[in-house]
Amino acid sequence: MARVTRRRFFEESMIATAVAAAASQLAIADSSTEKAANSTIRHAVLGCRIRGRVHAKEFAKQAGVEIAYVCDPDETLANELAAAVEQQQGKRPQAVQDLRTIFDDKSVDTVSVAAPNHWHALAAIWAMQAGKDVYVEKPVSHNVVEGRRMIEVTAATGRICQVGTQRRSIGALKAAADFIKQGKLGDVTFARSIIYGRRGSIGSKGIYDVPKNVDYNLWLGPAPMTKLTRPNLHYDWHWDWATGGGELCNNNIHIIDVCRMLMGLEGLGQSVLSIGGRMGYEDAGETPNTQIVVHDFGTATVVQEVRGLRSDPFSKQFGAGWIVHGTEGFIAEESLFDRDGKLVETFKGPSEDHFANFIKAVRSGKRTDLNADIIEGHQSTALCHVGNISHRVGQPLPVAQIAAAIEQTDLHEDVARTFARTVTHLEDNGVDLKQTPLALGQRLTINGESFVGHEAANALLARTYRKPFELPSA
Numbered sequence: 001m002a003r004v005t006r007r008r009f010f011e012e013s014m015i016a017t018a019v020a021a022a023a024s025q026l027a028i029a030d031s032s033t034e035k036a037a038n039s040t041i042r043h044a045v046l047g048c049r050i051r052g053r054v055h056a057k058e059f060a061k062q063a064g065v066e067i068a069y070v071c072d073p074d075e076t077l078a079n080e081l082a083a084a085v086e087q088q089q090g091k092r093p094q095a096v097q098d099l100r101t102i103f104d105d106k107s108v109d110t111v112s113v114a115a116p117n118h119w120h121a122l123a124a125i126w127a128m129q130a131g132k133d134v135y136v137e138k139p140v141s142h143n144v145v146e147g148r149r150m151i152e153v154t155a156a157t158g159r160i161c162q163v164g165t166q167r168r169s170i171g172a173l174k175a176a177a178d179f180i181k182q183g184k185l186g187d188v189t190f191a192r193s194i195i196y197g198r199r200g201s202i203g204s205k206g207i208y209d210v211p212k213n214v215d216y217n218l219w220l221g222p223a224p225m226t227k228l229t230r231p232n233l234h235y236d237w238h239w240d241w242a243t244g245g246g247e248l249c250n251n252n253i254h255i256i257d258v259c260r261m262l263m264g265l266e267g268l269g270q271s272v273l274s275i276g277g278r279m280g281y282e283d284a285g286e287t288p289n290t291q292i293v294v295h296d297f298g299t300a301t302v303v304q305e306v307r308g309l310r311s312d313p314f315s316k317q318f319g320a321g322w323i324v325h326g327t328e329g330f331i332a333e334e335s336l337f338d339r340d341g342k343l344v345e346t347f348k349g350p351s352e353d354h355f356a357n358f359i360k361a362v363r364s365g366k367r368t369d370l371n372a373d374i375i376e377g378h379q380s381t382a383l384c385h386v387g388n389i390s391h392r393v394g395q396p397l398p399v400a401q402i403a404a405a406i407e408q409t410d411l412h413e414d415v416a417r418t419f420a421r422t423v424t425h426l427e428d429n430g431v432d433l434k435q436t437p438l439a440l441g442q443r444l445t446i447n448g449e450s451f452v453g454h455e456a457a458n459a460l461l462a463r464t465y466r467k468p469f470e471l472p473s474a
Helices: 006-025 050-061 075-089 099-103 117-129 144-157 171-181 216-220 246-263 354-364 374-392 399-407 414-428 455-459
Strands: 041-046 065-071 094-096 110-113 133-136 161-163 188-196 271-277 290-296 301-307 320-326 329-332 335-337 343-346 444-447
Touching (some): 041 099, 050 065, 050 354, 065 075, 099 117, 110 117, 110 354, 117 133, 117 144, 144 374, 161 354, 161 374, 171 246, 188 246, 246 290, 246 320, 246 374, 271 374, 290 374, 290 414, 301 374, 374 444, 399 414
Parallel strands (some): 041 065, 041 110, 110 133, 133 161, 188 301
Antiparallel strands (some): 188 320, 271 444, 290 301, 320 329, 329 335, 335 343
């Protein structure tokens, strides 16, 4: 297991070089020189924590854009962000708890959704049906059906819907995608999506008080009305199936979206398989903190890797990102390497501010101006969802049985090696895999956006909604 393979050596070498070579490519162009149209775009930010603060700051920088509202069920967060926006733009936006107040205001032109994941689709759909153009954070949805409904509503309303997968605005990646499209990387058969980031326990499961400044009914929205079972309401919703999708939907969504962009992959592939679990501690979280997801597209395989325990980086200078393999070489980050791992070139190209790209499309009214249209965001998000569904319909098994099951499949040879590395990683963290076994998910055959012959998996493609937070039809 510990033997360093030739491919592994090349991957580590090329990534270390790519990180240094690509550093200058990561800066995205400042949008402050954009020329404003005569009309002012009145914008509302939904969700006032980490990403919401970024949205408010970045949209307030856009020429001809005014932050008119900030919204959060947490009244304290909304007021804090309103004060920050006032300092930046010189005018205080309205701070509200109920997003429907914003949708009822016909003077609001655009909305950005930075609320928790379970609100993304419904907020975006309600906004578009109210005549607003929408910028929605990744993942675009809580489940696969929601994402498809967003596409349908976009078509029905004619609204603009941009997704916060901002790497699609990096010029070097566009150049790399064009390079692959021209066949210069040869046959592209394998890609790796990597997120290694230590996350500790979120605390014991129990019954906790909701902060008094939070309208919990509004915070839950379409999710079930349940007691708060973790110490922290905010952020740790990522690790609860009712409101989040784990690290796949939190961070890997960015990386698999780049893999799709580079490889030109469409749809959800032919099958999906997950191996993983919540390892190293027992807490209130439900989602895996260690996970391998294998997407079989027939002619190509994409493997997603998540590690939430202490881990060495994938290579000495690299902790997360993408590697795309072709018969003529490899692409890691924004750099091309030959088959022997020698740096050939670092791609270059004009980048664009992702928020400015949205405003440009709003002004033109052309979906084709968007760098990350909802169709692309839905497909990348749905790949994460189907990976999680495979996990949820799986079962815990001993390491030997999982390894044997992998060997008996027709999956890419790197899947077995990835599993072996993951087992070593867990053992290095003191995880007793006999006491806390990994779960082998079901290998699910995919037809379009549903599973063939698996009722339990298909049931997880959607959810039941609370009134009045129901998913509208297109």
